[in-house]
Amino acid sequence: MSSRDRILGRVRRALADVTPDERPYGEAVPRDHLRVHGERTPEQTVELLAENLADYRAVVHRADAEGLPLLVMRLLAERGAREVLVPSGLPTRWTAAADVARIHDRAEHTPQRLDRVDSVVTGCAVAIAETGTIVLDGSSDQGRRRISLVPDHHICVVRVPGQVVSSVPEALERLDPARPLTWISGPSATSDIELDRVEGVHGPRTLEVILLS
Template sequence: MSSRDLVLARVRRALADVPRTERPSEAPVDRGYLRAHGDRTTAQTVDLLAENLADYRAIVHRTDPKGLPGLMARLLDGRGATSVVLPPGLPAEWLSAVDAQRVERIADTEELTPHDLDAVSSVVTGCAVAVAETGTVVLDAGPDQGRRRITLVPDHHICVIRVPEQVVDSVPQALERLAPGRPLTWISGPSATSDIELDRVEGVHGPRTLEVVLVES
C-alpha cells in the first residue's frame, strides 16, 4: 500500500459515520481551545509583544504620541535615509519633524514599480493588529499601511503600533479583527531564511531591518 492509499484509507475511516449529504457548515465545530495562554494585564501583554518582537530581531522602540515625530526623525536620520515611501493614509504628524530637504517623501501610487521601491531608503506604515504571544505584526493594506509591495521591497521598514488598542494576546483574537478578503501580511521580524547549513541570511524576501514603534497613549 502506498502512502497515498494509506492516507486516503484513514480519511475514509474518519468519515465513515458522516452522511454523504452533510455539508461542513451543518456540523458545529468545537472551538473550546484557549484564546490566550495565561492571565496578563494590558501592560504585561504589551511587554510580551515587545519581548517577542525583539526575539525575532526586530528593533523595538517605545514612545508616546508627543514623542513620535522626533523619534521618527531620529530613526530615519540614524539610517541615513534619503527617501521614504508613505501610504496615502499615514498621519502627517508622524513625520512632521523629518527634514523634507534631506528626506524625500514618496507617495505610494500605482506608478511605483518594484525597481523604484528598491531604490527607496525606508518605508513607514501603521498596522492592523499585533499579536503578543507570537511577536507578529499584521498588515491588511489599510490607509496607513498601503499596498503590500511597499513593505516587501524597501530594505528598511518602520512600523507604528498604537498601544494598547492594536495589541491582542493571541492569533484567534487577531483573526476576529481581520477581514479574510483583504490582502494580509503577517510579519514576525525582518525577512530571513537559511541555507542547508543553517547560515541565516536576512533581507531575502522583505526588509532586512524592521523597526517597530510602540506608541502608548
C-alpha cells in the same frame, strides 16, 4: 466531461462511505484549545509583544504622540535615509520632523523605483503579543503590500494597547479576510542553510517597531 465534473465525480465516489447524517461542521470540530495562553493585564500583553518582537530581531522602540515625530526622524537619520515611502493615510505628523523626501505610495511607481527608496513608514492593523507578529491589511495608513516589502528598512507604528491582541485566534477575529493581509514576525529570515535561522533575505532586513502610547 469537464475536469471539474470528473474531479467532483471522483470525490463523490471516493466518499461513498460517508453517510448524509454525518455530524455538521459545528459538532465535528471541537475547539477545546485556548483562546489565549496565560493571563495578562493589557500592559503585560504589550510587554510580551515587545519581548517576542525583539526575540525575532525586530528593533523595538516606545514613544508617545509628542515624541513620535522626533523618534521617526532619528531612526531615519541613523539609517541615512534620503527617501521614505509614505502611505496616503499615514498621519503627516509622524514624519513631519524628518528631513527626507517623502515618496507617496502610488499605483504608477515601478518596482525598480520602489527599490531605490531607503525606508518606509506604515501603521498596522493589529499586533499579536504571543507570537510577536504585526499584521498589515492595506488600510490607508499601511498602503499597498509592496511598499512594506521592497525597501530594506521598515518602520511600523503600533498603537498600544488598542491595536494589540494576545493571540492568533483574537487576531483573526479582528481581521477582514476580504483585504490583502501580510503577517510580519521579525525581519526577513531563512532556515534554508543547515536548518538554522539567518536574518536578512528578500524582505526588509531591518524592521523597527514603534509602540505608540
